Amino acid sequence: MTVFKLYFATLLTLSWRNLWRNHRRTLIMLGAISIGVWAMIFMTALMRGMVDDMLDQGIRNLPGQIQIQHPEFLDDPSVVNNIPEPQGELLAALNQPGLKRWATRIKVPAVIASERESRGVTLLGVEPDAEPDITGIPARVIEGRFLQSNQDDGIVIDAKLAERLETRLGKRVVLMSQDPENNISERGFRIVGIYRTRLPGVEQFDVYAAKDTLQELLRIEGRVSQIVLVDDDYREIENLYQRIRQAAPAGSEVKAWYEIDTYLASMINMMDGFVLVWVIIIFLALSFGLANTLVMSVFERVREIGLIQALGMRPGLIVSQILLESLLLLLIGLVIGNLLAYITVKPLESGLDISVVAEGMAMMGASSMLYPNLTLHDMVLANTVVIILGVLTSILPAWRAARLDPVRALNTI
Amino acid sequence: MSAIHCHQLCKTFRQGDEVITGLDQVDIDIDAGEFVCLSGPSGSGKTTLLNAIGGLDTPDSGEIRMGDMRIDQLDRGALADMRLRHIGFVFQAYNLIPVLSAQENVEFVMQVQGVPAVERARKARAILEEVGLDGMEDRRPAQLSGGQQQRVAVARAIVSQPDLVLADEPTANLDSVSSEHLMGLFSELNRHHRITFVIATHDKRVMSYARRLIKMRDGKIISDAPQ
Numbered sequence: 001m002t003v004f005k006l007y008f009a010t011l012l013t014l015s016w017r018n019l020w021r022n023h024r025r026t027l028i029m030l031g032a033i034s035i036g037v038w039a040m041i042f043m044t045a046l047m048r049g050m051v052d053d054m055l056d057q058g059i060r061n062l063p064g065q066i067q068i069q070h071p072e073f074l075d076d077p078s079v080v081n082n083i084p085e086p087q088g089e090l091l092a093a094l095n096q097p098g099l100k101r102w103a104t105r106i107k108v109p110a111v112i113a114s115e116r117e118s119r120g121v122t123l124l125g126v127e128p129d130a131e132p133d134i135t136g137i138p139a140r141v142i143e144g145r146f147l148q149s150n151q152d153d154g155i156v157i158d159a160k161l162a163e164r165l166e167t168r169l170g171k172r173v174v175l176m177s178q179d180p181e182n183n184i185s186e187r188g189f190r191i192v193g194i195y196r197t198r199l200p201g202v203e204q205f206d207v208y209a210a211k212d213t214l215q216e217l218l219r220i221e222g223r224v225s226q227i228v229l230v231d232d233d234y235r236e237i238e239n240l241y242q243r244i245r246q247a248a249p250a251g252s253e254v255k256a257w258y259e260i261d262t263y264l265a266s267m268i269n270m271m272d273g274f275v276l277v278w279v280i281i282i283f284l285a286l287s288f289g290l291a292n293t294l295v296m297s298v299f300e301r302v303r304e305i306g307l308i309q310a311l312g313m314r315p316g317l318i319v320s321q322i323l324l325e326s327l328l329l330l331l332i333g334l335v336i337g338n339l340l341a342y343i344t345v346k347p348l349e350s351g352l353d354i355s356v357v358a359e360g361m362a363m364m365g366a367s368s369m370l371y372p373n374l375t376l377h378d379m380v381l382a383n384t385v386v387i388i389l390g391v392l393t394s395i396l397p398a399w400r401a402a403r404l405d406p407v408r409a410l411n412t413i
Numbered sequence: 414m415s416a417i418h419c420h421q422l423c424k425t426f427r428q429g430d431e432v433i434t435g436l437d438q439v440d441i442d443i444d445a446g447e448f449v450c451l452s453g454p455s456g457s458g459k460t461t462l463l464n465a466i467g468g469l470d471t472p473d474s475g476e477i478r479m480g481d482m483r484i485d486q487l488d489r490g491a492l493a494d495m496r497l498r499h500i501g502f503v504f505q506a507y508n509l510i511p512v513l514s515a516q517e518n519v520e521f522v523m524q525v526q527g528v529p530a531v532e533r534a535r536k537a538r539a540i541l542e543e544v545g546l547d548g549m550e551d552r553r554p555a556q557l558s559g560g561q562q563q564r565v566a567v568a569r570a571i572v573s574q575p576d577l578v579l580a581d582e583p584t585a586n587l588d589s590v591s592s593e594h595l596m597g598l599f600s601e602l603n604r605h606h607r608i609t610f611v612i613a614t615h616d617k618r619v620m621s622y623a624r625r626l627i628k629m630r631d632g633k634i635i636s637d638a639p640q
Contacts, residue, residue: 010524017512307508310469311522311569312497314490406469410504 007317015325018297029293030333033386036286037337038344040279040382045345045372046352047278051271052373055234058264059257063105063135064228065237066244067260071253073225074260079108080180082223083252090227093247099240100231103130104224106214110177112157112207114165121161121205123177125214125224128152133230137195137208144169144193152210154192160204162194169194175207179219187217235268275378279385286386287393294326294397305401306409315402322398323391330390334383345374417443417466417577417611422475424461424632435461436472437632445576446607448600450623452615458632459613463579466611467500468492479577497526501570501608505582507562509554509569515541515561516550519568526573540568544598560591567595571602578602580612584619596622 019026059065068090070081085104086094094102106125111118128147132138137156138146146156155175157165167173169191176186189209197204215221229244231237237256245254258265298305305318313321352370419442424435436458443449451459464470465477468484477484479499487495496502501522509518516537523533541550544564554562563583570578580599584592600622602608612619620626628636 007525007527009530010521013517014510014512021512303508304510307504307510308521309493310467310496310502310508311525312493312495312500313525314493316490317525407464410469410508 007320011317011321011324014321015328018301018325019328022297022300025293025296026329029289029329030336032286032289033330033333034336034340036282037334037382037386038340040282040386041338041341041374041379042344042372043278044275044378044382045341045374046370047271047275048375048378049370049372051267053369053371055264055267058261059234060135062228062257062260064226064230065234065257066229066241066254067257068227068229068244068248068252068254069225070251073253074255077107077109077225079178079218079220079225082106082180082220082225083227084223084249086227088249090244090247090249093243094227094229096243098231099229101130101133102227102229103127103134104211105134105226105228106211106218106220107225108177108214108218110175110207112161112165113174113176114167114171116166117164119161119164119205121207123175123214124206124208125211126208127211131208134228137206140195140197141193142196144191146193146195147208147210150210150212152192153189153213154209155189156193156195156208157191158204158206159194159196161207162191167191175209175217177218181219185217185219275381276385279382280389283385283389287389290326290329290390291393291397293329294322294394297325298322298397298401302404302409302412305404306406306412309404309406310410318402319395319398322401323394326390326394326398327387330387334386338379338383341379342374345372348372349374416445416478416480417441417609418476418478419462419466420476420478422462422465422472422477424458424465424470424472434458434632436465436475439475439632439634441627441634441637443609443611445609446603447625448603448610448623449612449625449627450620451611451613451627451629452620453629453635454615456631457629459629460581461632462629463581463611463613466577467502467579468495497522499576501573501575501578503563503566503570503578503580503583505585507554507559507566507586509562509565511554514551514553515546515557515565518554518565519572522569523573528573536572537568540572541565544568545594559586560588560594563587563591563595564598567598571606571608574606575608577609577611580610582614582616583612584614584616589618592616592618 068083070083073081104127108123110121110123112121126147127150131146141156142159147154162168165173172188172190174186174188176184179185211224229240231240234257241254241256248254308318349372352372354370420440422436422439426433426435439462451462453459461470465472468487472485475485479495482495484495510521513521516534519537519541520533523536538550541547544567546561546564546568549557549561554565557565563586584595587595596619599610603610612623614620623640625639627634
């Protein structure tokens with residue numbers, strides 16, 4: 001161990017001083033590594049933020065990170081596939097501290113008719129006070145108000161739907177659906193609020209009514225279509241998911257968001273793969289500069305390498321010395337690159353306005369505000385890739401240095 | 414250990430289509446504590462013989478022994494260890510490591526040998542004082558004159574008390590005063606520390622210090638006599 005320390009001290013001194021014998025070249029290479037690492041982390045944070053936003057939106061549209069519903073409901077979302085409102089063990093599990101929000105909902109197909117037009121819609125019976133956390137729709141009401149209580153008599157519709165129905169705020173419309181006995185249930189509602197959807201294709205045909213009002217209309221008092229749960233982080237719901245599964249009554253089914261929408265789940269894996277490819281592509285560009293720097297550095301001191309061979313330094317130590325030199329260069333570049341990334345991403349985490357491309361972003365399911373997300377995982381990945389591939393890139397020049405013929409090397413001018 | 418035994422050493426080099434003879438059936442025995450000069454014109458094989466003895470170059474045929482060790486059969490790692498433990502080199506062109514100070518250059522071999530920091534610093538300062546470089550420990554090679562650099566190289570070669578010092582034209586780049594000083598130092602080390610010296614030179618003043626003179630020409634030993 002002591003001998004190793006002595007060797008390491010020798011190699012470290014030589015490597016550090018060799019690194020700075022050509023300041024300009026070292027600084028240029030450091031600049032390239034720093035900017036490369038910054039670009040890896042910064043762009044990854046932007047992409048991660050965009051995907052997080054798309055996932056968040058996707059989960060809000062489901063809605064909820066965990067859903068409890070009738071086993072047939074996802075395939076056939078009709079009024080007959082309902083479950084009782086939570087009680088007993090399930091209610092106790094839902095009310096345990098730690099869960100951010102849960103709510104019951106009714107979701108049935110319906111027809112909405114104005115004085116001039118009619119359209120097929122999805123009629124949602126919601127608990128208004130829970131809705132900001134579940135879908136966020138109340139924040140997007142642009143005219144009028146959102147529902148105020150579970151007994152509210154009004155409805156809230158999308159602005160585009162209002163336009164198609166040729167109706168407006170304050171007007172009355174008729175909603176028709178079926179009760180569990182297949183009888184037509186219909187009723188007039190006043191439009192009390194109009195919201196603007198973020199995802200036109202998905203949310204445009206959602207019509208919001210109060211839960212109790214719909215239970216009465218559909219004659220399903222005490223029963224709901226779904227119980228939806230929202231926690232702080234959609235990535236960390238496994239414990240909650242298992243707890244709710246154990247507490248859910250027979251005749252109901254508990255599903256996590258990644259089981260309900262496998263496309264959303266695959267986006268996370270796709271993103272991880274994409275980040276790795278992105279990091280490797282940037283590194284490949286960097287590696288040419290790094291290899292060139294080391295080759296030049298070895299080429300410039302062939303005579304010196306011959307000398308240390310003549311003095312008795314083993315080939316393995318010469319390889320270690322060149323690799324250590326490369327490692328020092330990489331580590332300094334990484335520190336600067338990470339700091340640059342941190343100080344440029346952190347101020348943007350409160351949101352980056354990209355409304356100029358909002359339409360394109362909306363088509364991808366993301367919003368016009370981008371919230372870059374700097375994660376430790378991505379930083380560790382970028383740093384690990386740079387260190388591992390950087391050292392691998394340095395092996396060839398190091399090996400060539402160790403294989404130099406000492407006599408020829410000492411006679412090099 | 415320091416007894417050198419060379420038997421039927423042959424070495425050739427290719428230069429284009431031409432084959433040049435470096436060593437031609439060289440037989441030589443050098444005892445511990447000898448002070449030997451190899452002389453001869455350029456291309457006579459002096460440096461080739463030094464490189465072969467020092468394990469920097471391998472002969473095409475023949476055998477070299479240092480004590481019981483067959484140098485010509487060692488691999489690169491073992492040769493490096495052999496040089497580290499038993500041989501000190503002094504080259505014509507000083508060959509110091511430019512990024513290290515005079516003291517660090519002297520300490521380098523001891524550092525690779527695994528000598529603790531305090532001990533090697535003490536030894537390095539003492540040897541630098543002995544070669545007349547007291548107060549110049551922190552200077553880098555570029556801040557030293559040619560003679561001072563060569564003295565640092567000598568200090569580095571002898572600081573760990575090797576069995577054998579191989580010096581190739583050590584005075585070629587030095588003025589006469591520095592040359593005298595250096596050879597005086599070599600003689601003193603040879604006498605006091607019983608270090609074996611093998612010096613390749615064609616400088617008559619250097620030869621005058623030797624107790625045995627080996628003359629070479631065209632890769633062969635043409636005379637070998639004490640003086």
